Amino acid sequence: MYHIEKSVGFLLAKAYQRAFALFREELEEFDLTPPQYAILAFLWQQDGLTQVELSEKSQVDRTTLGGLIDRLEKYGLVERHTHPHDRRAYQIKLTPRGRSLEPQLRECSKNALAKLTSGLSKKDVAELERILEILRGETRVYEKPTF
Template sequence: MEKPENTPIDVENNVGFLLAKAYQRACLIFKEHFDQYDLTPQQFGLLCFLWREDGISQAVLSAKSQIDRTTMGGLIDRLQKEGLVERRPDPADRRAYRVCLTEKGKALGPELAPIALRAQGEFIAKLEQHEVETLKSLLNKIRN
C-alpha cells in the first residue's frame, strides 16, 4: 500500500470551507437587514414556506425545509411564542398538527419580502446573472 503524500490541504480553497464561509456571510447580511425583526434565517425560511402554503403539517414543513423534526419543533415553538404561527390539530390525522400563520405572521410577508430581496441582492452583488444561475444549479446538485 502506498503511503499518502504529505501535501497540506489548501483549506482556503476547500469546497466545504468556502461553502461555510459563504453561509456565514449570508447569515451576517441577513442579520443586518432583519435585525429589528428578531428572526433567524431558519425561522424566516419557515415563514416563507408558510406564506406560500399556509397550514401544512409540521412533518411536511420539516421535509420541505430539510430540517430535522426535533429542530423543527423548537423553531415552531419560537415562532409561536412571537405570535407568528400557531399549531392546530390536523383534521385528517389526530396525531399531527398543522402549522398556521397568525394574522401577525401573514402581515409580515409583504413587509419582509422586499427586505429579503435586498439582502439577497447584497449577498450576490459581485456575481453576474448567469453566475447566479450556475451557482444555484450547482448547489442544488450538491444538496440532492
C-alpha cells in the first residue's frame, strides 16, 4: 500500500521544511532569512560577483535573486556597483555592515545545523551529505575546473 508520507519526495520536502524553519528561527533576531544568508555566504567567500555568477553559484533563479538582492540592499548589507567592463551587469558588493555580520550569522547557521542533526550520528551526517550530493545531480558550475 502506497503511503505518500513514506515517499522520498515527501520526506525530502518535510526535512527541508524543518531545516528552513530552524534556520529562520536562528536568523530572526537579525531580521534575515535563510536564502538571504546563503547569498551573503557566497559573497563572504567571494565579494563582487555579478548577479549571473551569484545565481549560478547559489542555484537561485535570476529573477528571484534580483528580489533577494533588493532586500539585502534595502537592509544595507550589500550594494549594486556598476560593472567595470559590462554596462549591463552589476558587481554585488558587501557593505562593511554586511561583512561584519559574518561571525554572528555563521554562529546561527551552526546552531541551526546542530538542532537539525541532533538525532543523527556523525556517520549519519556524513552519509547524508554524500547522498545529497548525488541527488543534486550534475556538477555545480563552481566545481568545474578552470582550464
